[in-house]
Structure formats: structure tokens, C-alpha cells
Amino acid sequence: MNEINIPSLTARVLRCDAGSAQRSLLIVDDDIPHCEQVSQSLSGLDLALVKVNSLDTLGQAVYETCPDVVILDPVLGGYQALTQYQSIQYFPRPSLVVCTSDRGEEMRIQCAQAGVDYLLYKPIVNQEIPLLIENLLGRQGEGLQVDLWRLDPLRWKLYPPQGEAISLAYREMLILLSLSHTPGIAVSREKLVEVLGLNPECFDMRRMEILMRRLRKKITQSNDVPLPLSTVHGIGYAFNGPIRVIT
Numbered sequence: 001m002n003e004i005n006i007p008s009l010t011a012r013v014l015r016c017d018a019g020s021a022q023r024s025l026l027i028v029d030d031d032i033p034h035c036e037q038v039s040q041s042l043s044g045l046d047l048a049l050v051k052v053n054s055l056d057t058l059g060q061a062v063y064e065t066c067p068d069v070v071i072l073d074p075v076l077g078g079y080q081a082l083t084q085y086q087s088i089q090y091f092p093r094p095s096l097v098v099c100t101s102d103r104g105e106e107m108r109i110q111c112a113q114a115g116v117d118y119l120l121y122k123p124i125v126n127q128e129i130p131l132l133i134e135n136l137l138g139r140q141g142e143g144l145q146v147d148l149w150r151l152d153p154l155r156w157k158l159y160p161p162q163g164e165a166i167s168l169a170y171r172e173m174l175i176l177l178s179l180s181h182t183p184g185i186a187v188s189r190e191k192l193v194e195v196l197g198l199n200p201e202c203f204d205m206r207r208m209e210i211l212m213r214r215l216r217k218k219i220t221q222s223n224d225v226p227l228p229l230s231t232v233h234g235i236g237y238a239f240n241g242p243i244r245v246i247t
Contacts, residue, residue: 023137024048026067028058028085029099030076034122038071038099041126045133055081059088066246069136071097074107082114095136099124149228149243153177160223171196172215179229179239186232212237 025042027035030053039049052061055077062070062085074082082098098111099120111119118132150159156173157165168176178195179187189208190200212229219227228241 023068024050024065025069025071025133026061026065026094027051028055028061028070028072028076028081029053031073031122034073034099034124037124037126038129041124041129042133045130047133055084058084062088062094063246066244067094068140069095069097069133071099073100074098074110075100075102082110086114095140097132097136147242149241151176151180151243151245153245158219160219160225162225163223166219166222171211172218175211175215175237176239176243177245179237180243180245183239183241183243186235186238188236190236192236 023046025047027038027049029035029051032053035051035053039051042049048065050061050065050067052058058081061067070085072081072085077084085096095117096115097118097120098116099122100107101122103121108119117136120128120132147161149161151157151173152159152165153173156168156170158168158173158176159165174195175192178192189205192208193200193203193205212231216227216229228239230238230240232238
């Protein structure tokens with residue numbers, strides 16, 4: 001199990017390797033003994049483990065490490081950790097485990113409202129944590145590793161589930177970035193035209209069809225897995241596959 005601590009914004013951060021099959025777990029807590037106990041209890045699992053002890057680096061750590069599971073104590077930052085985590089725009093959302101010493105009813109309600117997968121209380125039971133993590137990873141399914149696409153908007157690259165990175169044109173990247181925020185849901189042609197910085201009223205929609213056709217052809221020629229990009233007649237286009245945006 002690989003580990004890295006991120007105490008501040010200037011610290012080195014693990015960058016997500018789009019081709020890596022190793023799952024990752026992010027611990028967000030300033031309770032050092034607790035973090036060490038969690039680390040030791042998970043030592044038998046093949047996980048990349050990242051530890052963050054400040055809310056200043058929470059968003060950066062999520063984007064950089066692409067965690068499959070997050071273990072978080074809402075008490076961090078004066079009970080602001082859960083709220084700040086929910087504000088992070090990241091798709092798909094990692095599984096969330098809350099581990100805290102606060103056993104109050106209000107905390108339980110907040111966790112339920114936030115859609116927390118598991119609520120645990122400190123001190124943890126060493127044998128319990130790895131079982132919970134394995135259950136969460138199992139729910140995500142092996143298909144997630146096989147079918148997951150990754151989009152890197154900073155470098156204009158698309159990573160297919162299996163294969164090398166594919167370089168994108170700027171407009172191709174903008175289109176995929178827009179579609180990736182609502183996988184499985186159609187985005188209108190007009191909205192996609194606006195994403196390109198153009199006026200739908202003055203835009204020939206045949207140009208959008210040509211752009212999409214060329215994008216599909218590029219991905220097919222560079223990769224054995226066809227791009228799950230569907231035309232939704234009368235509406236627009238949809239990305240019908242699991243996709244994660246990495247930065």
C-alpha cells in the first residue's frame with residue numbers, strides 16, 4: 001500500500017494515473033493517531049492511501065488523487081469538512097465514509113442528508129475498516145475499472161478504459177467536458193454550441209454533426225473501445241458510459 005501525506009498546499013500531491021488499476025483512498029482528518037490506526041488496518045489491501053489534515057488541501061487532493069473512497073471527519077475545520085466536501089464538483093462521486101467522535105443525533109441527520117455510505121465512531125475497530133472498504137469497492141464493481149473513461153481537460157486528453165491517451169482538439173475537449181458532467185443524460189445541441197463560445201442562432205448545426213462524427217472516428221481509430229457517444233434525436237448528444245474528469 002502506497003501512502004502520502006498532504007499537510008499543506010505546497011506539499012507534493014499524488015497525480016492520478018489514468019492508466020492505473022490500483023484503487024485509491026483519501027483520509028481527511030487531523031487526528032494523527034486515528035489516521036495511523038486506519039493506515040495499519042488497511043495495510044493488507046492494495047490501495048494508494050492519501051492523508052489530508054487540512055481543509056485547505058481537500059479539493060486539491062480529491063482532484064489530484066481521484067479517490068475511490070473518502071474517509072472524513074466532519075469535525076475538521078470547525079464542523080465544515082462535510083459541507084466543504086459536498087461543494088467539490090467531481091464526477092463520479094467517491095464512496096464516503098464518515099468517522100467521528102461526535103455521536104449526536106444532529107451529526108447522524110447531517111450524514112443521512114449528505115448520502116454518507118457508512119457512519120463510524122471513533123475509536124475504530126481494526127477489523128471493521130478493511131471489510132467496509134472492500135464492500136464499497138465491490139459495490140462500485142469491477143466494471144468501473146473496465147469501462148471507466150477519464151478526461152483530462154488541462155492537457156486536452158481522453159483516456160479510454162484500456163489503451164493510450166488520445167489527444168483532443170480544444171473544441172472536442174469542451175464538448176466532452178460538458179457531456180461528462182451529466183453522463184447518460186442528453187445535452188442539447190444549443191447548449192453545446194454555447195459551450196464552444198458561439199451563438200446557437202447563427203450556428204449551422206450540421207457543423208456540430210461533423211464535429212461529433214470526426215470525434216467518434218478519431219477515438220475508434222486510436223482505440224479498440226468505441227466512444228460511448230450517442231445522438232439523441234430532437235435533443236442533442238449524451239455520453240453513455242462512466243467517465244471521470246481529472247485535473
